[in-house]
Amino acid sequence: MRILVITQQNSGVGYHRLMLPIYYMEKGFAFFTDTINDEILKENYDLVVINRFIPNCHIDDLLAYRDKYGFKIVLDIDDFWHLDPWHILYHQYDPFPIIEHIKIANHVTCTNGTLRTEISKYNKNVSILPNALPYGKDQFTDVHTPGEKIRLVYTGSITHEKDLALLRNPFKKILGDRLLSDQLHFTLCGYDPANDYSKMVWHKMISDFTVGLKLPGNVKNALPIMEYMNFYNEADASIVPLVESKFNGMKSNLKILEAAAKKIPVIVSNVHPYKGCPYAIKVSNQTDWYKSIKKIAVDAIYRKEMGEANYEWCANNFHLDKINILRKQIYQSLCQ
Numbered sequence: 001m002r003i004l005v006i007t008q009q010n011s012g013v014g015y016h017r018l019m020l021p022i023y024y025m026e027k028g029f030a031f032f033t034d035t036i037n038d039e040i041l042k043e044n045y046d047l048v049v050i051n052r053f054i055p056n057c058h059i060d061d062l063l064a065y066r067d068k069y070g071f072k073i074v075l076d077i078d079d080f081w082h083l084d085p086w087h088i089l090y091h092q093y094d095p096f097p098i099i100e101h102i103k104i105a106n107h108v109t110c111t112n113g114t115l116r117t118e119i120s121k122y123n124k125n126v127s128i129l130p131n132a133l134p135y136g137k138d139q140f141t142d143v144h145t146p147g148e149k150i151r152l153v154y155t156g157s158i159t160h161e162k163d164l165a166l167l168r169n170p171f172k173k174i175l176g177d178r179l180l181s182d183q184l185h186f187t188l189c190g191y192d193p194a195n196d197y198s199k200m201v202w203h204k205m206i207s208d209f210t211v212g213l214k215l216p217g218n219v220k221n222a223l224p225i226m227e228y229m230n231f232y233n234e235a236d237a238s239i240v241p242l243v244e245s246k247f248n249g250m251k252s253n254l255k256i257l258e259a260a261a262k263k264i265p266v267i268v269s270n271v272h273p274y275k276g277c278p279y280a281i282k283v284s285n286q287t288d289w290y291k292s293i294k295k296i297a298v299d300a301i302y303r304k305e306m307g308e309a310n311y312e313w314c315a316n317n318f319h320l321d322k323i324n325i326l327r328k329q330i331y332q333s334l335c336q
Contacts, residue, residue: 135311235262
């Protein structure tokens with residue numbers, strides 16, 4: 001089985017959905033690139049696996065390549081293609097290329113059943129391949145550096161501005177509890193100073209996360225995708241606020257899986273896709289953020305037990321080796 005994988009080199013989505021899984025999957029040969037042309041395709045691939053769509057390649061050209069070289073197209077979709085109106089990319093995001101690619105794919109893979117339902121409106125050949133991690137390998141090892149305080153980490157990009165804003169009022173309450181705030185350290189990870197607009201959004205996120213720089217903490221620049229898990233090495237718990245919406249409800253539970261790799265507890269909004277994660281600490285209202293963070297801070301046994309329980313559940317259900325068995329079966333069936 002020869003596989004051509006098309007994704008962007010620095011894409012976090014491409015890393016988790018294509019690069020990492022296919023690298024670890026048993027196969028004959030795989031080549032990773034960000035483009036498609038005759039020079040590449042003449043190497044006789046059985047499958048062309050694509051994340052969402054191929055930029056700068058018209059759909060008619062892709063169909064012509066398939067007719068000429070006889071490969072099957074596997075399209076992977078990790079997110080819903082209609083963004084929330086408040087999403088930072090809403091006015092510049094075009095869902096049409098994704099829908100076009102869904103329609104012509106020989107098979108589509110996605111992360112969950114809700115997303116599969118939406119995809120099946122355009123293509124009935126859909127399989128669920130959940131996000132998964134190679135626990136104990138590469139950057140997904142249980143590396144932990146002790147600290148003097150209980151360190152809470154949030155990792156994300158400017159696309160999570162509205163999600164992070166959920167923490168501002170609960171964090172004000174933490175600030176008012178001097179005994180609690182003195183025990184905590186807050187780290188916001190993923191800062192990207194690439195352009196002025198990005199800086200403006202990040203300044204708002206930093207302000208929400210630190211209550212106007214009043215809570216003790218720091219900001220860390222974005223890391224390359226091969227190193228980003230290092231953010232968790234100096235964390236005692238992960239926090240994952242998420243606004244409830246149709247778009248967010250079709251995301252994967254990747255943040256849960258990441259925390260599990262370091263065996264740290266994770267506090268999440270009680271919304272999909274986190275409702276089905278039994279060992280995530282779920283927050284149903286604003287007051288619960290304060291209560292959950294306080295319990296994590298003061299109860300070391302609870303903190304350790306929740307982190308280890310989440311790891312066991314994730315490793316049993318979302319280990320990449322297990323999900324890759326299903327991935328290989330799907331790919332092989334298309335090659336017959």
